[in-house]
Amino acid sequence: MSQQIAGTPSGVGAIVARCEQLFEDLHFNAVKQWKAAAPGRKAIGFMPIYVPREIVHAAGMLPVGIFGGGDQMEVIQGDAYYQSYICRIPRSTLEMGLTGRLDCLDGMLFPSICDVIRNLSGMWQILFKDKYVRYIDVPQNYLDSVGGEFYIHEMQELRDDLGKLAGKAITDDALRASIAVYNDNRRAVQDLYAYRARKPWQAPTSEVYLVIRAGMVLPPEEHTGLIREYLISCEKENRPKRDNARVVLTGSFCEQPPLGLIKSIEMAGCYVVDDDFGLVHRWLLDEVPATGDPLQELSKAFLHRSNQQASKYDEKKEDKGKLLVHSVKFYGAEGVIFAAPSFCDPALLERPMLQDVLARQKIPYTAFKFAENTGQMAPIREQAGTFADSIKLWSAA
Amino acid sequence: MSTSANQPGTPVKMMPSSAAPKKPAAPVQKEDAMWLQKEMINRNYDELATAHETGRKVAATFVPGNLNELVMCFDFARSLPETNALQNGMRKKSGKMIMDAERDGHSEDVCTYVKADLGMMLGGEIGPTGQKLPTPDLLLLSYTGCFTFMKWFELIRQKYNCETVMLHTPYQGDGKISQNMRDYVVKQLKQAVIPALERVSGVKFDIDRLRQYMKESAKAEDDLVKVLQSAKNRPSPIDGYFGAVYYIGPMFTAFRGTPEATQYYDVLRQEIERRVAEKKGPITPEGEMAEEKYRLVVEGPPNWTNFRDFWKMFYDEGAVVVASTYAKVGGVYDFGFRHDPEHPLESLADYCLGCYTNMNFPQRIDMICKYMDQYQADGLLINSIKSCNSFSAGQLLMLREIEKRTGKPAAFIESDLVDPRYFSSANIKNRLESYFQMIKQKRSVAAGAAAVH
Numbered sequence: 001m002s003q004q005i006a007g008t009p010s011g012v013g014a015i016v017a018r019c020e021q022l023f024e025d026l027h028f029n030a031v032k033q034w035k036a037a038a039p040g041r042k043a044i045g046f047m048p049i050y051v052p053r054e055i056v057h058a059a060g061m062l063p064v065g066i067f068g069g070g071d072q073m074e075v076i077q078g079d080a081y082y083q084s085y086i087c088r089i090p091r092s093t094l095e096m097g098l099t100g101r102l103d104c105l106d107g108m109l110f111p112s113i114c115d116v117i118r119n120l121s122g123m124w125q126i127l128f129k130d131k132y133v134r135y136i137d138v139p140q141n142y143l144d145s146v147g148g149e150f151y152i153h154e155m156q157e158l159r160d161d162l163g164k165l166a167g168k169a170i171t172d173d174a175l176r177a178s179i180a181v182y183n184d185n186r187r188a189v190q191d192l193y194a195y196r197a198r199k200p201w202q203a204p205t206s207e208v209y210l211v212i213r214a215g216m217v218l219p220p221e222e223h224t225g226l227i228r229e230y231l232i233s234c235e236k237e238n239r240p241k242r243d244n245a246r247v248v249l250t251g252s253f254c255e256q257p258p259l260g261l262i263k264s265i266e267m268a269g270c271y272v273v274d275d276d277f278g279l280v281h282r283w284l285l286d287e288v289p290a291t292g293d294p295l296q297e298l299s300k301a302f303l304h305r306s307n308q309q310a311s312k313y314d315e316k317k318e319d320k321g322k323l324l325v326h327s328v329k330f331y332g333a334e335g336v337i338f339a340a341p342s343f344c345d346p347a348l349l350e351r352p353m354l355q356d357v358l359a360r361q362k363i364p365y366t367a368f369k370f371a372e373n374t375g376q377m378a379p380i381r382e383q384a385g386t387f388a389d390s391i392k393l394w395s396a397a
Numbered sequence: 398m399s400t401s402a403n404q405p406g407t408p409v410k411m412m413p414s415s416a417a418p419k420k421p422a423a424p425v426q427k428e429d430a431m432w433l434q435k436e437m438i439n440r441n442y443d444e445l446a447t448a449h450e451t452g453r454k455v456a457a458t459f460v461p462g463n464l465n466e467l468v469m470c471f472d473f474a475r476s477l478p479e480t481n482a483l484q485n486g487m488r489k490k491s492g493k494m495i496m497d498a499e500r501d502g503h504s505e506d507v508c509t510y511v512k513a514d515l516g517m518m519l520g521g522e523i524g525p526t527g528q529k530l531p532t533p534d535l536l537l538l539s540y541t542g543c544f545t546f547m548k549w550f551e552l553i554r555q556k557y558n559c560e561t562v563m564l565h566t567p568y569q570g571d572g573k574i575s576q577n578m579r580d581y582v583v584k585q586l587k588q589a590v591i592p593a594l595e596r597v598s599g600v601k602f603d604i605d606r607l608r609q610y611m612k613e614s615a616k617a618e619d620d621l622v623k624v625l626q627s628a629k630n631r632p633s634p635i636d637g638y639f640g641a642v643y644y645i646g647p648m649f650t651a652f653r654g655t656p657e658a659t660q661y662y663d664v665l666r667q668e669i670e671r672r673v674a675e676k677k678g679p680i681t682p683e684g685e686m687a688e689e690k691y692r693l694v695v696e697g698p699p700n701w702t703n704f705r706d707f708w709k710m711f712y713d714e715g716a717v718v719v720a721s722t723y724a725k726v727g728g729v730y731d732f733g734f735r736h737d738p739e740h741p742l743e744s745l746a747d748y749c750l751g752c753y754t755n756m757n758f759p760q761r762i763d764m765i766c767k768y769m770d771q772y773q774a775d776g777l778l779i780n781s782i783k784s785c786n787s788f789s790a791g792q793l794l795m796l797r798e799i800e801k802r803t804g805k806p807a808a809f810i811e812s813d814l815v816d817p818r819y820f821s822s823a824n825i826k827n828r829l830e831s832y833f834q835m836i837k838q839k840r841s842v843a844a845g846a847a848a849v850h
């Protein structure tokens with residue numbers, strides 16, 4: 001996989017501009033370029049929340065995160081497939097597929113996250129018959145001998161399929177190497193999040209978000225480099241520090257809010273110090289050993305050291321909201337913003353339980369819904385502003 | 398989604414024998430299927446209401462992936478929250494419950510079954526029959542075919558602190574049940590579900606008892622399939638949607654595996670066979686349907702809050718539903734699956750894995766196309782349920798594909814399960830009337846074409 005693209009920009013402005021360009025390009029030219037750089041290269045799309053990208057990477061392929069069409073793309077055909085009461089990401093994703101924007105992908109992976117994406121996997125099989133399509137099931141039982149074995153088997157099937165597609169089997173060594181590449185990437189992403197939490201005025205979320213989204217289309221090696229450069233360049237900047245409220249934003253793990261909405265929250269006086277955008281980069285919480293049996297290690301990391309989110313079962317009542325509360329404490333947040341896509345069953349069903357946990361911990365929160373093409377920012381800005389003010393008042397009292 | 402509309406006090410007349418107000422009332426036959434069902438359901442609600450007084454533990458679970466035979470091995474009283482929600486829908490109580498849940502912080506966007514259940518809890522847990530339902534001792538999270546189930550039981554657990562055990566049924570993403578999937582479910586049964594059932598009930602697992610229940614299940618399943626497939630006759634002696642929700646009741650809920658259920662299905666099959674022999678059409682709440690004009694396949698759950706009005710829109714026009722996917726949510730039996738006492742745990746796994754909403758889209762489409770063909774249907778109607786992403790997300794593609802493959806007209810209406818705010822009677826009626834017109838036109842065009850050739 002390519003390490004460097006000639007002329008990688010430096011300086012915060014240039015880096016962010018490049019990320020923004022990648023983010024806005026719904027024709028995925030970066031993917032096309034990557035494929036064109038060597039014969040026989042293939043790219044595999046995946047939807048939120050999590051797929052073991054290491055397996056795709058080990059097949060010599062580029063994993064490409066498909067996170068909807070955002071607010072710039074008109075959805076016409078996609079709407080004809082969905083009733084008004086279904087969220088927007090499947091429509092815009094279908095729109096991209098039906099208008100040829102995803103032709104550069106040789107396959108699509110649909111993770112086990114909700115009924116909408118689950119059903120979309122079958123729709124994709126029908127609509128895009130010449131593409132590789134796979135539903136990625138993940139275990140809700142966390143015993144190595146039960147859920148673990150099931151998951152290893154599922155990963156093995158993906159590995160076999162991609163091996164066939166690539167024309168050569170994926171070796172354990174290739175997998176270990178890919179695990180190491182993603183460990184590097186995870187470390188970089190963690191550093192980015194830690195830096196933002198330390199100095200949110202230096203690394204605003206509207207930028208961090210774009211840096212994260214760049215990782216959906218860039219090879220991981222290049223993305224890691226880009227994060228590192230961003231961090232170095234950020235540190236050189238001298239940006240004004242404001243008396244903003246520090247908040248954790250949660251609920252946006254699938255359909256993404258428009259960039260304008262993230263900016264609005266910041267402009268309203270909030271520093272977002274943690275979020276669940278692009279959670280695939282942070283799904284596994286720490287290093288996956290790159291020495292043992294690769295699928296076993298990936299499985300163990302998933303079962304025992306992975307993120308907590310609405311589509312994943314909490315075995316015990318006491319576990320509910322644990323990671324959110326931890327994140328509030330760890331990143332020094334003063335409140336939580338629940339920002340969920342309209343009609344998102346997982347996020348919206350989870351919300352009252354998390355709010356309960358926060359209330360018991362006396363952590364303030366506010367909640368709103370969005371769609372990826374929400375255009376009216378004023379109400380959200382106002383709500384976030386009021387929330388930030390109340391936090392400030394509350395902490396001053 | 399859920400089943401079993403047939404409960405004491407339900408405003409809808411019991412099927413099939415008492416539903417004939419246009420005729421002189423027939424003498425009540427104690428052995429009639431409907432009486433048997435009514436008694437079973439009465440008894441179950443009584444058992445639930447008195448369970449804790451009588452020292453019995455209560456297990457709650459979902460209709461798809463309902464492990465009734467297994468749960469019975471531990472003497473649990475059995476509660477199905479989906480059934481409670483639909484019952485409350487039919488009794489016009491769900492609207493308030495849903496609004497109560499929304500006032501309590503639940504989003505207007507999410508599944509109304511969940512909100513009807515949570516609203517019922519807020520209202521003091523008074524069940525559909527007016528009796529207080531007990532707090533479950535165990536939530537058996539049969540996680541089959543719907544992601545919302547997991548949140549539903551997590552929400553209940555959050556409020557009541559009940560012990561919860563997860564049984565994760567992997568989805569048939571590739572349109573098949575692999576050995577890996579089956580092994581995974583069996584291992585969960587052995588290592589998680591059975592130990593939890595033993596722990597909470599204090600009863601030791603006896604696999605022979607399970608086998609015995611499964612023998613009963615298989616017999617009843619044979620009869621249920623015969624009943625559902627009787628709709629291949631012309632006229633169809635049953636309605637495979639509105640009527641079938643009664644027929645599937647015992648099978649999909651707390652009774653599969655009991656001798657009473659076996660007896661019920663035996664009696665029901667005999668009743669239906671008589672109707673076939675006599676060339677009778679289905680019984681509706683207003684008596685026997687006179688002329689069968691349209692034969693339809695329906696995809697999607699029914700609306701419960703206006704169930705009778707909804708049904709009337711069909712039988713008034715002479716439309717009978719010959720097959721429905723909803724009658725398969727709690728188990729797909731008509732393509733050969735039976736609970737198998739020789740391989741009890743594997744068979745429970747196959748049962749869960751095979752439930753309708755656990756099938757992928759190509760499978761669901763194939764199944765409907767088969768129904769259209771085997772039941773000689775004139776068309777497909779999709780009742781798209783706002784609440785239910787599991788059923789509804791993607792149904793518009795289904796509609797196109799099935800129209801394309803069968804050449805038969807398809808129509809699309811929208812409603813909700815238990816939220817009366819989403820049942821627009823006039824819209825649905827208009828839509829159905831023009832659909833029936835369309836079928837008629839297609840038919841006369843086809844007849845004209847046949848005459849020319």
Ligand code: SF4
Pocket residue numbers: 087088089090113114115116117254255341343344345346347
């Ligand atoms: S936004 Fe929510 S409901 Fe929609 S596809 Fe994503 S997880 Fe599913």
Ligand code: SF4
Pocket residue numbers: 398399508509510511542543544545546784785786787788814
């Ligand atoms: S989403 Fe559908 S299947 Fe799931 S609980 Fe609600 S109505 Fe039932």
